[in-house]
Amino acid sequence: MKVDVNGVAVAVVRIDETLYAIADRCSHANISLSEGEVHCGKKELECWKHGSAFSLETGVPSTFPATQPVEVFSVSTNGDEVFVTRRAENGEAS
Ligand code: FES
Secondary structure (H helix, E strand, O other): OEEEEOOEEEEEEEEOOEEEEEEOOOOOOOOOHHHOEEEOOOOEEEOOOOOOEEEOOOOOEOOOOOOOOOOEEEEEEEOOEEEEEEEOOOOOEO
């Protein structure tokens, strides 16, 4: 699911009961990752344009042509509400 978080496009993915949030922009080109395929076993999101797959946990691509990671976000829930927050450089939520 594509969501807007304070002007930043984010793809929120659910695998079983775990939520992941990853920038909704492929690092290879300006393509929406939320339109790609989720690989549940590998916890990856595949870009539909050229096939690079990005880790939902780290944002690092495991396949070419993308070589740069995309930003991943922290996700928390409170009841039916989902909160997406940017991670600081040291990995802590901010
Ligand atoms: S635009 Fe995503 S892999 Fe090329």
